[in-house]
Every structure is written in structure tokens, then in C-alpha cells.
Amino acid sequence: EPEVTQTPSHQVTQMGQEVILRCVPISNHLYFYWYRQILGQKVEFLVSFYNNEISEKSEIFDDQFSVERPDGSNFTLKIRSTKLEDSAMYFCASRSSRGQAGELFFGEGSRLTVL
Amino acid sequence: DQQVKQNSPSLSVQEGRISILNCDYTNSMFDYFLWYKKYPAEGPTFLISISSIKDKNEDGRFTVFLNKSAKHLSLHIVPSQPGDSAVYFCAASAHTGNQFYFGTGTSLTVIP
Numbered sequence: 001e002p003e004v005t006q007t008p009s010h011q012v013t014q015m016g017q018e019v020i021l022r023c024v025p026i027s028n029h030l031y032f033y034w035y036r037q038i039l040g041q042k043v044e045f046l047v048s049f050y051n052n053e054i055s056e057k058s059e060i061f062d063d064q065f066s067v068e069r070p071d072g073s074n075f076t077l078k079i080r081s082t083k084l085e086d087s088a089m090y091f092c093a094s095r096s097s098r099g100q101a102g103e104l105f106f107g108e109g110s111r112l113t114v115l
Numbered sequence: 116d117q118q119v120k121q122n123s124p125s126l127s128v129q130e131g132r133i134s135i136l137n138c139d140y141t142n143s144m145f146d147y148f149l150w151y152k153k154y155p156a157e158g159p160t161f162l163i164s165i166s167s168i169k170d171k172n173e174d175g176r177f178t179v180f181l182n183k184s185a186k187h188l189s190l191h192i193v194p195s196q197p198g199d200s201a202v203y204f205c206a207a208s209a210h211t212g213n214q215f216y217f218g219t220g221t222s223l224t225v226i227p
Contacts, residue, residue, distance in 0.1 A: 004158070031213060043159065043204060043217040056213045091158050103149050104206075104215060106158035 002026040004107035006092050012113045013082055021077045021110045023092030032075045033093040033104065034067065036060075043091070049075065082114045118142045119207050121218035129226050134192040136221050138205035141186065145207040149215070150179060150190045153202045162203075163190070195225045 005024045013019050025032050034046040047057040049067055066078045075094075079086055089111050093104040120139045128134045136150075146167035151159035165172040165179045165188065172179050178191045192199055202222045206215040 006158075033214070035217075042219040043206075045214045045216065048213040050213065058214075093158075103161040103164055104159075105161065106151075108158045109156070111156075 002105075004092055004094055004105050006090075006107035006110050008110055009108065010111040010113070012115065015084055015114055016081050019079045019082055019086075019112060021079075021090050021092075021112070023075045023077070023107055024073055025075055025092065025094030026096075026105055027073070029094035029096050029105070031055075031095045031097070032067075032069070033095075034077045035091045035093060035106075036088040037091065037109075038085075038088045046077070046090075079112075082112070084114050087112055087114045117219075118145075119205060119216045119218040121203075121205060121221050123221050124219070125222040125224070127224045127226060128195045130197055131194045134190075134195045134199065134223055134225070136190040136192075136203050136205075136223065138188045138190075138218055139186055140188075140207050140216075142207070142209065142216075143186070144209040145216075146210055147208045148179070148181060148188050149206045150177075151204045151206060151217075152199075153204060153220070159204060192223075195223075197225045197227050199223060200225050 007022045032049040037043045045058050047061045048055045064080045068076050089109045091109045092107045149164040150162040153159045163174050163177045163179050165181050181188045202220040204220045205218045208215045
């Protein structure tokens, strides 16, 4: 069964360091997402990506964040200068189409711990 | 701005009985709703969805009900099994946008 894969599963970093979280979405999917969940809180939307550009982003997704699809298979989330409050579980998701035609498939998540 | 709300953070049910998880939303533009199940340290797994043209969708032990006038949906699990113990999130989207809005989740415990 096709799945979304994420690496690393856990990353520990010092405040101010750059972090790149990687995702391989399901191969025939066209829409890609990053969500995050701070411990004990709701799953929060960060950004959606379609046709090689950002289609929507939340207010969380400020200038410290960027996304890329560098090679047609990977989808990356970069945090330029991490803050303590960036500590969270980051989930990549993909879907085949928008609207009512398809659900989001999530990866297992990357746990980011900022010290 | 909490557009999707799950007011019960936790629920305990005896094995074999019905579990009812509730979700409310505020945005009348939402027209597609999903339920996800999440185990600790894993990503959310899709369970069942419903579009606004329906008021009920059933898949095995799982049934989702949608009340558009009340902006309310519920997930029924019958019969509940210990393996159903997890956090359940409802999510909503509008055809005008790309993102899904998630509720805060309800932690279901099914007691054997």
C-alpha cells in the first residue's frame, strides 16, 4: 500500500540552527501539506503546495519557514533559525486531488526538539 | 480562531458498547468532513469521510452523521473494541480552499 514517508523520525537541534525535514509523498499525488502538532495541542496547518508553488499558508508559516520540491519526489520543510516553540511533531501529508474527492494521507511524523 | 471544535477531550466506553465522538464547526463554507484516528507517535490515519450532500456515511463499524443546520458531526463506533483506543480528530475543508482544519481531538479509551 502506498504511503507517505518522513525523515528523520526525531531530530534534536539547538535554538537558532537550521533544520530540514524531508517527506516523500505518495507518487501520484498532486497536493502536499505540512502540519504540526505541539504536544497536547491540535493538529495545525502550516502550508499546502501544488504545481510547484505554495497554494496556502497559515500565519505560523512565517519567513523562517520554507518548502521545496527539489526533485519531483521529495518535499521538504526548512526552518531557518529554530526557536524553542518550534518543538513539535511535524506531519507531511499528500492527496491526489482537492475538493471532496480525496482524503489526506499522513506520514508518521518527524519529532523536532529544539533545545 | 477555532473553526473546528471537539469539546470532549476524552471518552471512556466499555467494550461492545457504542462510542459517540462529537465535532462542531463554525464555517458554513465547509463541505467535506473527515475523521482521523491517531495512535501515539504515529501519523493520523484516515477513517471515514462525508460530504455536505449527505447526512450519513457508513463503513463497517464506523458511521459518520452530519447535521448541517447545527454545524455538527458525529462519529459512531459500534461495537467498540479495545483496539479502537486512540485519539480521534475531525477535520473539515471547503471546496474553495486547500487546507483541512482539525479539531483538538478526543481521546477514546475502550475498556475490555
